[in-house]
Amino acid sequence: MNVSLVLFTADLRLHDHPPLRAALDGARQVVPLFVRDRAVDRAGFAAPNRLAFLADCLRDLDTGLRERGGRLVVRSGELVEQVCRVAAEAEADEVHLASDVSRHARRREDGLRRALEAEGVRLHVHDEVTTAVGPGALAPATSDHFAVFTPYFGHWSRARLREPLGAPRTVPVPEGVGSEELPARKGLAGLSPGLAAGGEEEGRRRFASWLRSGVGTYEDGHDDLAGDVTSRLSPHLHFGTLSAVELVHRTRQVGGPGAEAFVRQLAWRDFHRQVLAARPGAASADYRTKHDRWRSERTARADVEAWREGRTGYPLVDAAMRQLRHEGWMHNRGRLLTASFLAKTLYVDWRIGARHFLELLVDGDVANNQLNWQWVAGTGTDSRPNRVLNPVTQAKRFDPDGAYVRRWLPELAGLSAPEVHEPWKLTGTDRAALDYPDPVVTLSEGLARFKRARERP
Numbered sequence: 001m002n003v004s005l006v007l008f009t010a011d012l013r014l015h016d017h018p019p020l021r022a023a024l025d026g027a028r029q030v031v032p033l034f035v036r037d038r039a040v041d042r043a044g045f046a047a048p049n050r051l052a053f054l055a056d057c058l059r060d061l062d063t064g065l066r067e068r069g070g071r072l073v074v075r076s077g078e079l080v081e082q083v084c085r086v087a088a089e090a091e092a093d094e095v096h097l098a099s100d101v102s103r104h105a106r107r108r109e110d111g112l113r114r115a116l117e118a119e120g121v122r123l124h125v126h127d128e129v130t131t132a133v134g135p136g137a138l139a140p141a142t143s144d145h146f147a148v149f150t151p152y153f154g155h156w157s158r159a160r161l162r163e164p165l166g167a168p169r170t171v172p173v174p175e176g177v178g179s180e181e182l183p184a185r186k187g188l189a190g191l192s193p194g195l196a197a198g199g200e201e202e203g204r205r206r207f208a209s210w211l212r213s214g215v216g217t218y219e220d221g222h223d224d225l226a227g228d229v230t231s232r233l234s235p236h237l238h239f240g241t242l243s244a245v246e247l248v249h250r251t252r253q254v255g256g257p258g259a260e261a262f263v264r265q266l267a268w269r270d271f272h273r274q275v276l277a278a279r280p281g282a283a284s285a286d287y288r289t290k291h292d293r294w295r296s297e298r299t300a301r302a303d304v305e306a307w308r309e310g311r312t313g314y315p316l317v318d319a320a321m322r323q324l325r326h327e328g329w330m331h332n333r334g335r336l337l338t339a340s341f342l343a344k345t346l347y348v349d350w351r352i353g354a355r356h357f358l359e360l361l362v363d364g365d366v367a368n369n370q371l372n373w374q375w376v377a378g379t380g381t382d383s384r385p386n387r388v389l390n391p392v393t394q395a396k397r398f399d400p401d402g403a404y405v406r407r408w409l410p411e412l413a414g415l416s417a418p419e420v421h422e423p424w425k426l427t428g429t430d431r432a433a434l435d436y437p438d439p440v441v442t443l444s445e446g447l448a449r450f451k452r453a454r455e456r457p
Contacts, residue, residue, distance in 0.1 A: 003174055005031045005092040007083055008072075010100065011129050011240035012057040013200040014064045014167040018126045019096035021165050029174045031090045032065055034058060035083060036076040036183070039104065048190040049328035049362045053198035055183040057239050060199030062182055070171035073179040080111045087121050090177050094122040098129035098240075101277040102366050131270045132244040133159045135277035145278035147381055149271050156267045164246040192328035195362060196235060203236035207247065211254055218258035223333045225316075226403035230331060231262065234363035237269065244269065272371040275381065283370050284351065286379040290454060294349035303346045306440050307338070308356055310408075313439035315421055316395040317341045319408035326408075328362040333398050336376060340389035343377040345446035347453055350377035378454075386454055388447060395421040411435045 004023035011017060012034075023030045040046050062072035075082040087095060095116055097109070113123045127134035138155045139145055146152035185191070196202075210231045221229040236242040244266055251259045251266075276282055286292075297304055303312075310318035310325070320334030330338070335357075342353040354373040358364040374380025378387070399405055402420035406413045411434060412420050419426060424438050 002027045003029045003031065003090045003092040005033055005083070005087050005090060005095045007095060007097045008032060008034045008061070009098060009105075009240075010238065011098045012054075012061050013203075013241050013243065014061070014068075014171075015200065015204070016164040016166075016243035016246045018129055018162075018165065019098055019124070020168065020171075022124060022126065023094070023096045024168055024171065026094065027092075029090075029172045030070070031073055031086060031092060031173060031177055032061075032070060032171065033073045033075065033083065033086055034061075035079045036074065037079040037108075038077055039079065039108075043104065045358070045364075047359050047361075047364060048188050049192050049195055049360060050364060051183070052185045052188050052191050052195060053235055053239060053362045055185050055188075056198030056202070057200070057241055059182050059184070060201055060241070064167070064200065065171050065173070068168060068171045070173040071179070072182070073173075073177055074182060075180060079108055080115050083112060084115050084119060084121075086177060087116065088119065090174050092121060094124060096124045096126065099125050099127050099134070100130065101135050101273045101280075103280040103283065106280070128162060128245060130240055130244065131273055132156075132161055132248045132266055133270050135270070135274040138274065145274050146271065147275070148383065149268065149381065152271050152274070153264065153267050156270060161245055161248060164243060164249055192326055192360065192362075194327040196232070196327070196329065198235065198239060198241065198362075200236075200241040203233065203241040206236070207231070207233060207242060207250075211250065215251065215254055215258040215262060216256060219256075219261040220258075222261060223398050225320075225331055225333055225399045226401070226407070228331065232329065234368075235329070238363040238365050269368060272367040275371055276367040282374065282380075283366050287371070287374050287381065288379055288385070290379055290385065292347075292349075292377075292379070292453060295347050296349060297352050300346060300348045303440050304342075304348055304352060306437070307342050307346065307348075307353075311437050312341070313424065313437045314341065314391040315402075315405040315409055315412060315423065315436075316399060317391050319405045322408045324357070324360050328360055330361070333394070335372065337389050337391060337394050339373055339376040340387075341391055343373070344388045344450050345391075345443065346441065347446070347449050350374060350379065386450075386456060388450060390443060392421055392443070409436070 004027035006020050006023045065071050116123050133156055214229055217229050221227045248263055248266055251262055306312045310321035312318055317338055320330055320338050324330040342348050343350045350373045354370050357369055371380055375382045378385030402417040405420050
């Protein structure tokens with residue numbers, strides 16, 4: 001009886017899962033395996049919020065498999081060793097895996113291929129499982145990847161996507177392959193109080209609801225901080241409980257400006273992956289260096305701490321940082337603003353901010369997080385690397401009546417717009433009554449420092 005093994009990584013779903021479908025087509029029995037990789041722990045990537053969301057996803061995946069006559073096998077340890085061990089226990093002759101773009105994932109794939117081949121087991125790696133368009137599918141004539149989004153998006157929009165696959169009706173799993181207990185949220189410390197639930201069922205429910213009632217307002221409202229009409233699907237895309245291919249297909253079927261704007265955001269996600277696939281070093285080094293002499297965490301300790309705690313004295317920056325701490329998620333406009341404030345107004349190394357985001361974001365993703373930080377810091381793919389987002393101007397544009405600020409800064413709840421965005425302008429007893437700090441730096445001072453650093457007049 002031939003057996004295939006499916007290694008789940010960032011694709012924790014049953015719908016539209018090419019590796020699982022290929023395994024079922026080629027074997028009578030399949031071992032669905034997830035390995036809690038010790039290398040992820042050593043790299044510091046096993047943040048509490050993502051571990052909790054992961055636990056939800058694995059439990060939901062196991063439930064779905066059991067409804068189809070199967071079960072999820074969970075192991076812990078070195079990934080290559082555990083996959084080879086389970087393949088031997090099940091007498092599997094092939095392993096199916098989704099491709100990924102990070103340096104760790106590519107090393108893992110190479111090591112796994114060598115180890116499996118030594119045991120006579122074939123490894124099949126499937127593209128376009130975690131992306132809509134594979135990172136190597138599009139490239140300009142003069143380079144191995146697109147460095148600018150607009151031409152990439154033009155090619156991406158014309159690319160022919162594969163058709164989504166339905167979930168399998170049955171998943172027969174061989175007896176005798178042992179599994180650890182499924183992880184659970186219980187006992188995890190340091191979780192954000194408002195952390196969302198994970199799992200494919202939750203992701204599909206949220207997506208269906210958003211298609212019915214959210215996508216129509218997305219074009220006009222996606223930057224409205226208080227309105228919060230974003231899909232909030234990024235954690236499900238990160239863990240693969242939703243398929244990017246299926247999201248593009250179904251959103252395009254709805255049509256309209258909101259659908260087009262949402263699909264464009266999915267293209268940005270693929271864009272960052274093709275950049276990282278071509279330049280894996282961009283996870284930690286400048287993609288396009290400006291020879292910055294960034295302030296370090298040691299030299300800017302007080303400013304960095306104020307930024308992390310949401311006590312910079314700039315209400316919109318602080319509101320977004322407190323949302324991050326409470327929910328393990330932040331509105332995209334808030335991400336752009338808080339990153340610009342740290343990297344350009346405070347002139348602190350972008351890697352310090354990127355690391356803090358990865359410690360809290362449930363959708364913390366190396367490609368999106370690091371390359372978005374580089375875009376904002378002016379060391380990435382932005383065609384205007386010296387742009388600086390003004391937190392007051394941004395507040396008046398994207399939170400005009402101050403509802404978002406008052407939601408996250410209760411100490412300013414009694415203020416109306418525009419005072420809520422510039423509380424330092426209050427005087428006398430009105431200012432003294434607020435338990436809120438003065439700005440850590442004036443915007444003019446911050447801008448002048450940044451211009452000096454970039455040697456601009």
